[in-house]
Amino acid sequence: MSGAKDRPERGEGDFPEEAFAEVRALLLERAAFDLGHYKDGCIRRRVARRARACRCAAAAYPARLRDDPGEAEALLAALTIHVSQFFRNPSTFDHLRRRVLPELIERARRTRRGELRLWCAGCAGGEEPYSLALLSRELAPAELPLSLLATDLSPAILERARAGLYEPARLTQVPLELRERYFRVEGQGFRLNHEIRRMVRFRRQDLLAPEEYPRADLILCRNVLIYFSRAEQERIIDRFARVLSPGGFLVIGRAENLFGPVRNQFRGEFPRERIYRRLEDHSASVPQGVERCV
Numbered sequence: 392m393s394g395a396k397d398r399p400e401r402g403e404g405d406f407p408e409e410a411f412a413e414v415r416a417l418l419l420e421r422a423a424f425d426l427g428h429y430k431d432g433c434i435r436r437r438v439a440r441r442a443r444a445c446r447c448a449a450a451a452y453p454a455r456l457r458d459d460p461g462e463a464e465a466l467l468a469a470l471t472i473h474v475s476q477f478f479r480n481p482s483t484f485d486h487l488r489r490r491v492l493p494e495l496i497e498r499a500r501r502t503r504r505g506e507l508r509l510w511c512a513g514c515a516g517g518e519e520p521y522s523l524a525l526l527s528r529e530l531a532p533a534e535l536p537l538s539l540l541a542t543d544l545s546p547a548i549l550e551r552a553r554a555g556l557y558e559p560a561r562l563t564q565v566p567l568e569l570r571e572r573y574f575r576v577e578g579q580g581f582r583l584n585h586e587i588r589r590m591v592r593f594r595r596q597d598l599l600a601p602e603e604y605p606r607a608d609l610i611l612c613r614n615v616l617i618y619f620s621r622a623e624q625e626r627i628i629d630r631f632a633r634v635l636s637p638g639g640f641l642v643i644g645r646a647e648n649l650f651g652p653v654r655n656q657f658r659g660e661f662p663r664e665r666i667y668r669r670l671e672d673h674s675a676s677v678p679q680g681v682e683r684c685v
């Protein structure tokens with residue numbers, strides 16, 4: 392939810408309070424989705440935009456939502472933007488390839504668990520977890536057990552992710568040799584090969600729901616926190632800290648930051664890339680000159 396599409400258009404912010412409260416209650420009831428956790432202005436603009444797309448006045452939109460069985464799903468789709476790309480922010484993936492993944496692979500080989508657990512939270516159409524799968528395929532020894540979990544709120548986008556078929560614009564950052572090795576042209580797009588697709592398990596998960604988070608050595612949650620209120624962001628980061636292995640990594644979006652006391656459980660490993668290391672012992676003090684996080 393960023394960029395020109397989110398800039399308010401004339402009249403967009405005028406979604407009346409009463410109608411908004413009704414929309415919120417209906418969405419909670421129909422889809423167990425609580426608008427109250429999201430940033431207010433941004434979410435109102437999207438609801439207003441959806442009402443306009445239905446040719447409804449704002450005040451009439453709750454009735455439309457109540458009476459049309461497909462409208463809750465359509466509104467959810469309009470609220471959650473699924474923009475992504477393979478190797479989005481290439482320098483971040485470069486750090487993952489050169490520094491983070493080799494360390495985690497080495498650590499997994501040395502530990503008794505002997506498994507590497509990667510989690511993409513808010514994975515959209517799969518571009519991000521598949522980018523990780525491509526890197527892991529190149530870097531990790533074939534015998535190392537690898538668990539690559541990708542979760543998102545939207546069942547529809549997860550279906551698209553499983554299919555692994557992409558328009559060329561999503562692949563502009565894929566190095567040519569990887570494109571030639573792992574994709575084949577299909578119609579107007581590119582299909583990712585089966586071997587890489589089956590490395591990723593896709594599952595629906597709402598980050599705001601109380602359902603337990605999976606344990607992981609590396610969590611990518613990029614361009615997702617930005618939708619949430621600050622209090623929700625803090626809660627989610629706290630939950631990430633609890634399931635990350637000590638010394639594991641959290642990667643957030645380039646426009647995002649860690650908030651609240653939970654920041655103290657992380658050190659900014661590559662702060663420009665928003666790559667943070669979960670401190671081994673979060674009561675331990677950070678050596679002088681080392682940033683806890685930014």
Ligand SMILES: C[S@@+](CC[C@H](N)C(=O)[O-])C[C@H]1O[C@@H](n2cnc3c(N)ncnc32)[C@H](O)[C@@H]1O
Pocket residue numbers: 392471472473474475476479512513514515516519542543544545548596597598599612613614615618644
């Ligand atoms: C802009 S995409 C980010 C995709 C990818 N991480 C990236 O940076 O390219 C944001 C994703 O967050 C998902 N999302 C929004 N709210 C969510 C929630 N409460 N729980 C899980 N995923 C959510 C959306 O469905 C969407 O696919």
